[in-house]
Every structure is written in C-alpha cells, then in structure tokens.
Amino acid sequence: MLDIKFIKENEKLVKQNCENRNFQCDIERLLELDDKRRELIIKIDDLKSEKNKLNDILKSGGNKNEIIEKGKQIKSELEKNEPELDKILEEWKTLLMQIPNITHPAAPISKEETGSGEIEKYGELPKFDFEPKGHEELMKNLDLVDFERAAKVSGSKFYYLKNEGVLLELALIRLALDKLIVKGFIPFITPDLAKDVVLEGIGFNPRGPETQVYSIENSDLSLVGTAEITMGGYHMNEIISEEKLPLKYAALSHCFRTEAGGYGKHSAGLYRVHQFSKVEMFAYVLPEESEKIHTEFKNIEIEIFKDLGLPFRVIDICTGDLGGPAYRKYDLEAWMVSKNGWGEVTSTSDTTTYQSRRLNIKVKRKNGTAEFLHMLNGTAIAVSRAIIAILENYQQKDGSVIIPEVLRKYLNFSVIENK
RNA sequence: GGUAGGGUGGGUGAGUGGUUUAAACCGACGCUCUUGAAAAGCGUUAUACCGAAAGGUAUCGUGAGUUCGAAUCUCACCCCUACCGCCA
Numbered sequence: 001m002l003d004i005k006f007i008k009e010n011e012k013l014v015k016q017n018c019e020n021r022n023f024q025c026d027i028e029r030l031l032e033l034d035d036k037r038r039e040l041i042i043k044i045d046d047l048k049s050e051k052n053k054l055n056d057i058l059k060s061g062g063n064k065n066e067i068i069e070k071g072k073q074i075k076s077e078l079e080k081n082e083p084e085l086d087k088i089l090e091e092w093k094t095l096l097m098q099i100p101n102i103t104h105p106a107a108p109i110s111k112e113e114t115g116s117g118e119i120e121k122y123g124e125l126p127k128f129d130f131e132p133k134g135h136e137e138l139m140k141n142l143d144l145v146d147f148e149r150a151a152k153v154s155g156s157k158f159y160y161l162k163n164e165g166v167l168l169e170l171a172l173i174r175l176a177l178d179k180l181i182v183k184g185f186i187p188f189i190t191p192d193l194a195k196d197v198v199l200e201g202i203g204f205n206p207r208g209p210e211t212q213v214y215s216i217e218n219s220d221l222s223l224v225g226t227a228e229i230t231m232g233g234y235h236m237n238e239i240i241s242e243e244k245l246p247l248k249y250a251a252l253s254h255c256f257r258t259e260a261g262g263y264g265k266h267s268a269g270l271y272r273v274h275q276f277s278k279v280e281m282f283a284y285v286l287p288e289e290s291e292k293i294h295t296e297f298k299n300i301e302i303e304i305f306k307d308l309g310l311p312f313r314v315i316d317i318c319t320g321d322l323g324g325p326a327y328r329k330y331d332l333e334a335w336m337v338s339k340n341g342w343g344e345v346t347s348t349s350d351t352t353t354y355q356s357r358r359l360n361i362k363v364k365r366k367n368g369t370a371e372f373l374h375m376l377n378g379t380a381i382a383v384s385r386a387i388i389a390i391l392e393n394y395q396q397k398d399g400s401v402i403i404p405e406v407l408r409k410y411l412n413f414s415v416i417e418n419k
Numbered sequence: 420g421g422u423a424g425g426g427u428g429g430g431u432g433a434g435u436g437g438u439u440u441a442a443a444c445c446g447a448c449g450c451u452c453u454u455g456a457a458a459a460g461c462g463u464u465a466u467a468c469c470g471a472a473a474g475g476u477a478u479c480g481u482g483a484g485u486u487c488g489a490a491u492c493u494c495a496c497c498c499c500u501a502c503c504g505c506c507a
Contacts (some may be wrong), residue, residue, distance in 0.1 A: 037469095038468095038469065038470090041468070041469050041476080042469060042470080042475095042476095044476080045468090045470095045475055045476040045477085046468065046475080046476090048475085048476060048477085049475055049476070051487080051488075052475095052488090053478090054437095054487070054488075055488070058437065058487095058488085064487095067487065067488090068487040068488090069487080070487075071486090071487025071488065072487055072498095073485080073487090075486090075487065075488095239465095239466090336440060362466095368448090370466085
C-alpha cells in the first residue's frame, strides 16, 4: 500500500509505475474519491464538534429540551453523511490496496518475464557421460518418494517423502537454520495457518477467484503459502524501537499452494506441488538499511547454493514480474536436468513500506518520531526445489546420488545407493 | 467444549449515562538546583485522520445497538486468567 498523499503528489510517477508493472489501477477515480472523502470528513467532524458542545451548554445551565431537540437534528444529519463516507471509504481503500509498490530505479523495466536480467552466475553445468535422468525417475528408482499413494490419499501434486528423502529434507532444513543462526537470525517454527487479515497485509488475496491460497471453510483462516505471512504478521500493530532493529528471523514452515492452473509440463514431479517445507529469512529494518540487507539476503542465498555445490544464476526481476509488494526482487535459479534449463529455487524481496503500512508496523526513532519500517523476505531453502537440484546434478551413472559434502554432517550416509 | 473472573494510555490502576477535558501513582524525558550524581521541585509524556494554521475529530479488546449524549447500558465476537471436561 502506498501513502495516499504520495499518490496525490506523484500522480504521474505512480501511473507510470502501474503501467511498467502491468497493474490496472484507476488512479483518477481514487483521487476523485479522496477529494470526496476529505470533504465529508470535514463536514462530519464539524457536526460532531457541535454535538460535543451541547454538553458544555447543558453543564452551564442551558435549556434541556432545546438541547435534546438540537441534538436530534445533528443526529439525523450525521445519519445521512456517515453511511456515505463509509461507502466512499470502502471503494477508496479497495482502489488504494490495488496499487503496487514503487520500484527500485535500477530494476529492469519490462512487462514481459523475459525482461528480467541475469546478474550473476556460479558453478559449472554438470557434464554427464550417460543420459541423465529427471528427479522424478531418480526418486522413484531410489524409493525416495510416492506420488501415487499421495494422489490416492490427498490428491495429485501431493507426495510422500520416504527413506533418504526424509533425511535429506531434514538435513537441508538444518543446514539453512544453522547457517542463519550463526549470522544472528532468530530461529522460528511458525503456525501453518494464519488469519486472512494477515495474508492481506502481506499482499495476498486469500479468497479471490484466482487465489493460490487454501482457505479454511467457516473461519477466517488460510493455510500459509510461505512463512513470510506468519513472520510478517508477527509484529502486526506494533511500534518497535530503533535500537532493536534490524530484527532478523529464520522461519521454518510448511507452505501450501493451490497452484491453480499450474499443471503443465513445467510442473512435473516435485517442482510444483501443493505442499512443501521452507526455511524463510525475514527482516524488519530501518528504511535506510533495507537495500543493504536485501543484498545481504541475496548473498546468503548465494552462499547456501554455493555450499551445496550447485550451478545457479541470479536474476534481477523486471517490473512486469515483481508482483504487488516488491520494490525489488532477486531470484536464484539452479540448473535442472528435468527442465533442461534453469529452475527457480529462491526469491528475495525488499517490500519497503508496502507491507508495514498495511500491517501497521512502525519504528520509533531515537528522536521520538515514528515511521513505517521496511520489511524484507527471502528463501533460505525451499526444500522440494533444493532436492530436485541436488538429485539431478549429483546423479551417477549407476543411478545413485552423491550427497553434497556440506550435508553429510547431518546424515549417516554420503551416497543414496540404487537398490 | 463448560463455568467464573477479567481486557482502560509505556506500566499499575480509578472511573455505573452529562462536573472526565480518562484521575492518581510509577516509569521515561526535559528544566531548575549541583563540581558531578542522587534527592527535591516544576514541566512534558499515545496514535490516527482533517486542516496552511488556529484548532477539530476519532480511539477505553473488536463490531453492532440503545440514547440528544456511552469507557459506563444491551447484544455478538475476540483475547487473557483460573478451574472443570476432552486430548497428542
């Protein structure tokens, strides 16, 4: 959410930004409503002021019947104006919430996904002297996963992890948490359900027609698609003193996504599933520090994937693909045999004040003033995607998979043997 | 799930329809005094919205209602505490 005053003063810039980001927003209607909103607020406040003054008149010995008569008049005036303001506020707020965050000046401007630019690249693509397999086949042969029975029990795009697959998941989680704890992140395991008001504050539409979110019937709860939701809601409606920032959290949660319309060939196997585990980085920071910490998040992601010995690249996401909340976003994409190309494994966003405004989270400065702080998120490990990259890049001719060195201290095996 | 008691500013806590303009105390901050500190005294002490400003409006868990007027009365819901039931 942007500040209405900012929109008013930068109408052209905001319109251009919506255009760049492929958002259809009716800025003119919003500003028109805003004028009406202020007009009505002035009117209503005046009426209420008059109403409050009746009390003083009564106390100083005014005629009671006259006061009651006058009060009735004011009441009926208010009953005309207040519903009108409510109606205007509803539309005003809906329009305001639809406007995306402003964009970092260096982010590539393009409406097409292809406008995103590779900015860094690490590792060597694997060279196989045999026909490499996709993770689906590898996991089936190694008995690490059961999609069929998951389909029977939960539906398609769910999975049971089995055997070394289970231990690999736990090792990856531990790897990410250990690294982040050393860097000063506070570890969390979060709820897997959150109230819709929190989802909306983060920037999700829990119950829209094209929602990616599972919602719970007869309640205001939804299954979280990421721990960004629960960690962003953590400080909702709080004012945090400057000395406490930055607050850095490392949060493990399950992630649930409906993946509506996501059943193409690019979603084979574990790549696009309804449930996975993820360790998410989250930070509450001073406005002047968010760019620095965004880079730090990106570098931690790079460090983790370097440690895992995987080939990957870093993408600077273009305006058309930023979504609503992000001011800037970097994705890491690892090399995947099953895609014969790059597949997204992490994503880190600087949302500046977009989320803090919606969730009402402020920093109290040393000089006593309060302002909206900046909020950032980034994937440390999205387990299912990391497993794809590891299995496909570390596979051997005999169908076994070597475990990356960095994970072995969490496991009592260094190879997943083909049985 | 049941029963009972609660939810008021940074904290404690008074306030049963109009002398409340949310008291008082504590804490925090500022000033005076002091070589410095403490003590004492005095003062300040939330957030949002509207307004160029003066000022105004709203907020006593949330929402709705009664009333000329609600922290105060009514209803629903949320949360906390205790006990009971159930349960991994």
